[in-house]
Amino acid sequence: MLKAALTVGQPSIGVWCSLASALTTEVVAGSGAGWVLIDGEHSPNDLRTIMAQLQVLSGHECEGVVRSPSDDPNLIKQLMDVGARNLMIPNVRTADQAREIVSAATYAPAGRRGFSVSHRANAFGRIADYHANATRERLLVLQIECETGVANARAIAEVEGVDVLFVGPGDLSTNMGAMGRPSDPAVQAAIASVLRDTTAAGKASGILAPVKADADRYLADGFTMVAVGSDLGLLARGSDALVASFQR
Numbered sequence: 001m002l003k004a005a006l007t008v009g010q011p012s013i014g015v016w017c018s019l020a021s022a023l024t025t026e027v028v029a030g031s032g033a034g035w036v037l038i039d040g041e042h043s044p045n046d047l048r049t050i051m052a053q054l055q056v057l058s059g060h061e062c063e064g065v066v067r068s069p070s071d072d073p074n075l076i077k078q079l080m081d082v083g084a085r086n087l088m089i090p091n092v093r094t095a096d097q098a099r100e101i102v103s104a105a106t107y108a109p110a111g112r113r114g115f116s117v118s119h120r121a122n123a124f125g126r127i128a129d130y131h132a133n134a135t136r137e138r139l140l141v142l143q144i145e146c147e148t149g150v151a152n153a154r155a156i157a158e159v160e161g162v163d164v165l166f167v168g169p170g171d172l173s174t175n176m177g178a179m180g181r182p183s184d185p186a187v188q189a190a191i192a193s194v195l196r197d198t199t200a201a202g203k204a205s206g207i208l209a210p211v212k213a214d215a216d217r218y219l220a221d222g223f224t225m226v227a228v229g230s231d232l233g234l235l236a237r238g239s240d241a242l243v244a245s246f247q248r
Protein backbone atom coordinates (compact mmCIF):
# COMPACT_ATOMS: atom_id res chain seq x y z
CA MET A 1 0.00 0.00 0.00
CA LEU A 2 1.36 3.42 -1.02
CA LYS A 3 0.52 5.03 2.33
CA ALA A 4 2.28 2.28 4.28
CA ALA A 5 5.43 2.58 2.11
CA LEU A 6 5.61 6.35 2.45
CA THR A 7 4.97 6.22 6.20
CA VAL A 8 8.11 4.13 6.73
CA GLY A 9 10.19 6.27 4.35
CA GLN A 10 10.22 3.78 1.49
CA PRO A 11 10.52 5.50 -1.93
CA SER A 12 7.75 4.92 -4.44
CA ILE A 13 8.07 5.74 -8.12
CA GLY A 14 5.05 7.15 -9.92
CA VAL A 15 3.98 8.08 -13.43
CA TRP A 16 1.73 11.05 -14.29
CA CYS A 17 -1.30 10.02 -16.34
CA SER A 18 -2.45 13.05 -18.34
CA LEU A 19 -4.16 11.37 -21.29
CA ALA A 20 -7.49 10.93 -19.50
CA SER A 21 -7.74 7.38 -20.80
CA ALA A 22 -8.48 4.19 -18.88
CA LEU A 23 -6.62 2.26 -21.57
CA THR A 24 -3.36 4.21 -21.34
CA THR A 25 -3.55 4.29 -17.54
CA GLU A 26 -3.94 0.50 -17.60
CA VAL A 27 -0.84 0.23 -19.83
CA VAL A 28 1.17 2.38 -17.39
CA ALA A 29 -0.15 0.45 -14.36
CA GLY A 30 1.47 -2.71 -15.70
CA SER A 31 4.91 -1.08 -15.74
CA GLY A 32 5.73 -1.85 -12.11
CA ALA A 33 5.20 1.77 -11.01
CA GLY A 34 4.02 2.07 -7.41
CA TRP A 35 1.42 4.70 -8.29
CA VAL A 36 -0.05 6.73 -11.11
CA LEU A 37 -1.34 10.27 -10.88
CA ILE A 38 -4.78 10.64 -12.46
CA ASP A 39 -4.82 14.33 -13.25
CA GLY A 40 -8.07 16.21 -12.73
CA GLU A 41 -6.31 19.60 -12.78
CA HIS A 42 -4.58 19.92 -16.15
CA SER A 43 -6.09 17.03 -18.15
CA PRO A 44 -9.50 16.64 -19.83
CA ASN A 45 -10.76 14.37 -17.05
CA ASP A 46 -14.15 14.43 -15.35
CA LEU A 47 -15.60 12.30 -12.56
CA ARG A 48 -16.51 9.48 -14.96
CA THR A 49 -13.12 9.28 -16.71
CA ILE A 50 -11.39 9.39 -13.30
CA MET A 51 -13.66 6.59 -12.07
CA ALA A 52 -12.92 4.51 -15.20
CA GLN A 53 -9.18 4.82 -14.52
CA LEU A 54 -9.67 3.78 -10.89
CA GLN A 55 -11.64 0.77 -12.16
CA VAL A 56 -8.82 -0.49 -14.39
CA LEU A 57 -6.35 -0.02 -11.53
CA SER A 58 -8.31 -2.36 -9.27
CA GLY A 59 -6.62 -5.35 -10.92
CA HIS A 60 -3.13 -3.96 -10.27
CA GLU A 61 -0.73 -3.43 -7.35
CA CYS A 62 -0.18 0.06 -8.73
CA GLU A 63 -2.27 2.64 -6.83
CA GLY A 64 -4.15 5.61 -8.24
CA VAL A 65 -3.58 9.05 -6.77
CA VAL A 66 -6.26 11.45 -7.99
CA ARG A 67 -5.44 15.14 -8.34
CA SER A 68 -8.50 17.28 -7.74
CA PRO A 69 -8.74 20.47 -9.81
CA SER A 70 -8.99 22.45 -6.56
CA ASP A 71 -9.56 22.16 -2.80
CA ASP A 72 -13.36 22.39 -3.27
CA PRO A 73 -14.88 20.13 -0.55
CA ASN A 74 -17.66 19.00 -2.90
CA LEU A 75 -15.13 17.73 -5.44
CA ILE A 76 -13.15 16.01 -2.68
CA LYS A 77 -16.33 14.27 -1.52
CA GLN A 78 -17.26 13.10 -5.03
CA LEU A 79 -13.74 11.85 -5.77
CA MET A 80 -13.59 9.91 -2.50
CA ASP A 81 -17.04 8.43 -3.07
CA VAL A 82 -16.02 7.08 -6.51
CA GLY A 83 -13.05 5.39 -4.88
CA ALA A 84 -10.14 7.85 -4.75
CA ARG A 85 -8.38 6.77 -1.57
CA ASN A 86 -5.25 8.79 -2.39
CA LEU A 87 -5.89 12.47 -3.13
CA MET A 88 -3.60 15.24 -4.36
CA ILE A 89 -4.68 18.86 -3.90
CA PRO A 90 -2.92 21.62 -5.89
CA ASN A 91 -1.36 24.84 -4.58
CA VAL A 92 -1.89 24.66 -0.81
CA ARG A 93 -0.66 27.85 0.82
CA THR A 94 -1.50 27.87 4.53
CA ALA A 95 -2.06 25.53 7.47
CA ASP A 96 -5.66 26.78 7.75
CA GLN A 97 -6.30 25.73 4.14
CA ALA A 98 -4.71 22.35 4.90
CA ARG A 99 -7.02 21.91 7.92
CA GLU A 100 -10.05 22.65 5.71
CA ILE A 101 -8.88 20.02 3.20
CA VAL A 102 -8.40 17.42 5.94
CA SER A 103 -11.86 18.24 7.26
CA ALA A 104 -13.40 17.82 3.78
CA ALA A 105 -11.84 14.34 3.59
CA THR A 106 -12.96 13.26 7.09
CA TYR A 107 -16.38 12.08 8.26
CA ALA A 108 -18.11 13.85 11.16
CA PRO A 109 -17.69 14.49 13.99
CA ALA A 110 -13.98 15.15 13.29
CA GLY A 111 -14.65 16.53 9.78
CA ARG A 112 -17.41 17.42 7.35
CA ARG A 113 -17.23 14.87 4.53
CA GLY A 114 -20.79 14.13 3.52
CA PHE A 115 -21.98 10.64 4.38
CA SER A 116 -23.36 8.24 1.81
CA VAL A 117 -24.13 4.73 2.95
CA SER A 118 -23.30 3.10 -0.36
CA HIS A 119 -20.93 4.10 -3.17
CA ARG A 120 -18.10 2.70 -5.28
CA ALA A 121 -15.55 3.38 -2.51
CA ASN A 122 -17.23 0.83 -0.24
CA ALA A 123 -18.06 -1.61 -3.04
CA PHE A 124 -21.70 -0.43 -3.04
CA GLY A 125 -22.24 -1.22 0.62
CA ARG A 126 -20.32 -4.50 0.65
CA ILE A 127 -17.35 -3.24 2.70
CA ALA A 128 -19.01 -2.99 6.08
CA ASP A 129 -16.16 -1.20 7.88
CA TYR A 130 -15.34 1.27 5.08
CA HIS A 131 -16.65 4.35 6.91
CA ALA A 132 -14.86 3.43 10.13
CA ASN A 133 -11.52 2.98 8.34
CA ALA A 134 -11.77 5.63 5.60
CA THR A 135 -9.85 8.32 7.47
CA ARG A 136 -7.03 6.00 8.51
CA GLU A 137 -6.65 4.52 5.03
CA ARG A 138 -6.75 7.70 2.92
CA LEU A 139 -3.56 9.42 1.75
CA LEU A 140 -3.61 13.22 1.54
CA VAL A 141 -0.95 14.74 -0.68
CA LEU A 142 -0.83 18.54 -0.65
CA GLN A 143 1.07 20.41 -3.33
CA ILE A 144 3.45 23.28 -2.57
CA GLU A 145 3.55 25.51 -5.64
CA CYS A 146 4.20 29.10 -4.55
CA GLU A 147 6.40 31.07 -2.16
CA THR A 148 3.64 31.38 0.45
CA GLY A 149 3.32 27.59 0.49
CA VAL A 150 7.09 27.25 0.80
CA ALA A 151 7.17 29.70 3.73
CA ASN A 152 4.34 27.80 5.48
CA ALA A 153 5.51 24.28 4.57
CA ARG A 154 6.44 23.28 8.14
CA ALA A 155 3.05 24.42 9.52
CA ILE A 156 1.17 22.73 6.64
CA ALA A 157 3.08 19.46 7.09
CA GLU A 158 2.36 19.50 10.83
CA VAL A 159 -1.42 19.50 10.27
CA GLU A 160 -2.80 16.17 11.48
CA GLY A 161 -4.13 14.18 8.54
CA VAL A 162 -1.67 15.60 6.01
CA ASP A 163 0.56 12.78 4.76
CA VAL A 164 2.75 14.21 1.99
CA LEU A 165 3.89 17.64 0.77
CA PHE A 166 4.44 17.38 -2.98
CA VAL A 167 6.36 20.07 -4.86
CA GLY A 168 4.96 21.17 -8.22
CA PRO A 169 8.16 22.46 -9.86
CA GLY A 170 6.35 23.92 -12.88
CA ASP A 171 4.03 26.16 -10.89
CA LEU A 172 6.62 26.88 -8.21
CA SER A 173 9.18 28.13 -10.73
CA THR A 174 6.52 30.13 -12.58
CA ASN A 175 5.25 31.72 -9.37
CA MET A 176 8.85 32.60 -8.45
CA GLY A 177 9.40 34.40 -11.77
CA ALA A 178 11.43 31.56 -13.33
CA MET A 179 8.88 30.01 -15.71
CA GLY A 180 10.19 26.76 -17.21
CA ARG A 181 13.38 26.91 -15.12
CA PRO A 182 12.96 24.67 -12.06
CA SER A 183 16.77 24.41 -11.96
CA ASP A 184 17.01 28.13 -11.10
CA PRO A 185 19.03 28.38 -7.84
CA ALA A 186 16.23 30.21 -5.98
CA VAL A 187 13.70 27.53 -6.99
CA GLN A 188 16.12 24.76 -6.00
CA ALA A 189 16.63 26.47 -2.61
CA ALA A 190 12.83 26.61 -2.16
CA ILE A 191 12.52 22.89 -3.05
CA ALA A 192 15.25 22.00 -0.55
CA SER A 193 13.52 24.10 2.10
CA VAL A 194 10.20 22.23 1.56
CA LEU A 195 12.03 18.90 1.91
CA ARG A 196 13.71 20.05 5.16
CA ASP A 197 10.50 21.36 6.70
CA THR A 198 8.44 18.33 5.70
CA THR A 199 11.04 15.93 7.06
CA ALA A 200 11.25 17.94 10.30
CA ALA A 201 7.47 17.52 10.67
CA GLY A 202 7.83 13.75 10.22
CA LYS A 203 5.95 13.64 6.91
CA ALA A 204 6.88 12.38 3.43
CA SER A 205 7.94 14.60 0.53
CA GLY A 206 7.16 14.22 -3.16
CA ILE A 207 8.03 15.88 -6.44
CA LEU A 208 7.52 15.56 -10.21
CA ALA A 209 10.87 15.09 -11.96
CA PRO A 210 10.57 13.93 -15.58
CA VAL A 211 14.35 14.19 -16.17
CA LYS A 212 16.06 11.04 -14.83
CA ALA A 213 19.10 12.83 -13.38
CA ASP A 214 16.79 15.16 -11.42
CA ALA A 215 14.68 12.26 -10.17
CA ASP A 216 17.79 10.37 -9.03
CA ARG A 217 19.07 13.45 -7.19
CA TYR A 218 15.72 14.12 -5.48
CA LEU A 219 15.51 10.47 -4.37
CA ALA A 220 19.06 10.67 -2.99
CA ASP A 221 18.12 13.89 -1.16
CA GLY A 222 15.19 12.18 0.59
CA PHE A 223 12.10 12.72 -1.56
CA THR A 224 10.15 9.46 -1.47
CA MET A 225 7.04 10.03 -3.65
CA VAL A 226 8.69 10.80 -6.98
CA ALA A 227 6.90 10.95 -10.34
CA VAL A 228 9.45 10.25 -13.06
CA GLY A 229 7.49 10.94 -16.26
CA SER A 230 4.09 11.00 -17.88
CA ASP A 231 2.05 8.98 -20.37
CA LEU A 232 1.70 12.10 -22.49
CA GLY A 233 5.45 12.81 -22.46
CA LEU A 234 6.34 9.21 -23.29
CA LEU A 235 3.96 9.12 -26.25
CA ALA A 236 4.85 12.58 -27.61
CA ARG A 237 8.64 12.26 -27.24
CA GLY A 238 8.62 8.58 -28.26
CA SER A 239 6.61 9.23 -31.43
CA ASP A 240 8.75 12.30 -32.25
CA ALA A 241 11.93 10.24 -31.92
CA LEU A 242 10.50 7.31 -33.89
CA VAL A 243 9.44 9.44 -36.86
CA ALA A 244 12.67 11.48 -36.74
CA SER A 245 14.70 8.27 -36.93
CA PHE A 246 13.24 7.66 -40.43
CA GLN A 247 13.75 11.18 -41.76
CA ARG A 248 16.69 11.63 -44.13
Ligand SMILES: O=C(O)C(=O)C[C@H](O)[C@@H](O)CO
Pocket residue numbers: 016018042143145167168169170171172208230
Ligand atom coordinates in the same frame (compact mmCIF):
# COMPACT_ATOMS: atom_id res chain seq x y z
O1 LIG B 1 3.58 22.50 -11.00
C1 LIG B 1 3.86 21.37 -11.42
O2 LIG B 1 4.97 21.06 -11.93
C2 LIG B 1 2.83 20.34 -11.27
O3 LIG B 1 2.01 20.42 -10.42
C3 LIG B 1 2.78 19.25 -12.29
C4 LIG B 1 2.13 19.75 -13.54
O4 LIG B 1 0.86 20.23 -13.23
C5 LIG B 1 2.01 18.67 -14.56
O5 LIG B 1 0.78 18.72 -15.16
C6 LIG B 1 3.01 18.78 -15.63
O6 LIG B 1 2.67 17.92 -16.68
